[in-house]
Amino acid sequence: xxxxxxxxxxxxxxxxxxxxxxxxxxxxxxxxxxxxxxxxxxxxxxxxxxxxxxxxxxxxxxxxxxxxxxxxxxxxxxxxxxxxxxxxxxxxxxxxxxxxxxxxxxxxxxxxxxxxxxxxxxxxxxxxxxxxxxxxxxxxxxxxxxxxxxxxxxxxxxxxxxxxxxxxxxxxxxxxxxxxxxxxxxxxxxxxxxxxxxxxxxxxxxxxxxxxxxxxxxxxxxxxxxxxxxxxxxxxxxxxxxxxxxxxxxxxxxxxxxxxxxxxxxxxxxxxxxxxxxxxxxxxxxxxxxxxxxxxxxxxxxxxxxxxxxxxxxx
Numbered sequence: 001x002x003x004x005x006x007x008x009x010x011x012x013x014x015x016x017x018x019x020x021x022x023x024x025x026x027x028x029x030x031x032x033x034x035x036x037x038x039x040x041x042x043x044x045x046x047x048x049x050x051x052x053x054x055x056x057x058x059x060x061x062x063x064x065x066x067x068x069x070x071x072x073x074x075x076x077x078x079x080x081x082x083x084x085x086x087x088x089x090x091x092x093x094x095x096x097x098x099x100x101x102x103x104x105x106x107x108x109x110x111x112x113x114x115x116x117x118x119x120x121x122x123x124x125x126x127x128x129x130x131x132x133x134x135x136x137x138x139x140x141x142x143x144x145x146x147x148x149x150x151x152x153x154x155x156x157x158x159x160x161x162x163x164x165x166x167x168x169x170x171x172x173x174x175x176x177x178x179x180x181x182x183x184x185x186x187x188x189x190x191x192x193x194x195x196x197x198x199x200x201x202x203x204x205x206x207x208x209x210x211x212x213x214x215x216x217x218x219x220x221x222x223x224x225x226x227x228x229x230x231x232x233x234x235x236x237x238x239x240x241x242x243x244x245x246x247x248x249x250x251x252x253x254x255x256x257x258x259x260x261x262x263x264x265x266x267x268x269x270x271x272x273x274x275x276x277x278x279x280x281x282x283x284x285x286x287x288x289x290x291x292x293x294x295x296x297x298x299x300x301x302x303x304x305x306x307x308x309x310x311x312x313x314x315x
Contacts, residue, residue, distance in 0.1 A: 008029075010110075030051055031053075036055050037076070040076055053087055138182060153231050162205075169212060185256040190256065200213045229280070230261065
């Protein structure tokens with residue numbers, strides 16, 4: 001999770017500064033949601049999420065002017081400009097109440113205004129903070145975009161992951177990240193990105209570092225993708241009982257609280273791994289559209305068994 005301060009969001013959306021100097025703009029933003037302080041303006045403070053950015057829209061400003069005297073305004077604004085509250089934003093081009101301006105100036109508390117509608121402002125703030133404050137972790141593997149699906153390829157060192165991804169790139173698919181994947185949970189989705197320093201580069205044993213974009217064109221890389229499918233490569237063992245039909249229960253890996261479908265694929269000399277991964281992705285696309293090839297095959301087999309049983313009983 002990256003650190004976000006009030007200055008970042010003010011510069012992002014170009015709000016008008018009413019009060020607060022450069023020091024005030026260094027207040028941290030740690031909560032994604034905003035606070036429209038209806039109950040606080042009415043004098044009820046228990047349960048207030050004091051770390052949220054406060055938004056005053058038409059209703060709040062109207063209530064302040066028509067229903068609140070100076071004493072009640074001072075009580076509410078003294079509370080809303082507390083040390084843990086990041087800032088107050090006034091929307092729809094409304095003027096800042098004089099009592100709020102006075103208190104904010106005394107405390108060096110940041111107050112801003114915007115001409116945008118309240119609903120638009122809240123959506124923009126939430127989306128921005130959701131991305132900036134997203135939970136994150138580092139994953140080791142290869143992230144590639146195959147047929148529009150973000151595929152995380154993992155496995156022990158020496159399994160040939162980079163070589164497989166290079167073949168996928170040569171077939172027209174896109175590299176996202178090699179070896180290290182920066183993973184974020186944004187809007188309840190897993191997003192994978194490359195580390196900026198190695199973006200667009202790959203390491204191949206025996207060759208060294210290669211610039212994928214210059215070698216295969218700008219369309220060969222992309223800066224991020226959803227992580228939809230996880231493929232774990234493992235050495236082929238003749239004694240292992242591999243899934244040959246696909247009717248076994250699906251397995252999932254949980255990453256940052258989100259479950260990702262995992263397929264374990266054995267690797268052996270001569271297996272066309274790039275083709276197998278392309279096939280796995282296309283089968284995944286059919287699966288999410290409601291077509292389960294393994295179950296359809298199982299139903300066909302069961303029907304054939306039932307048909308043969310009926311014929312035997314008739315005979």
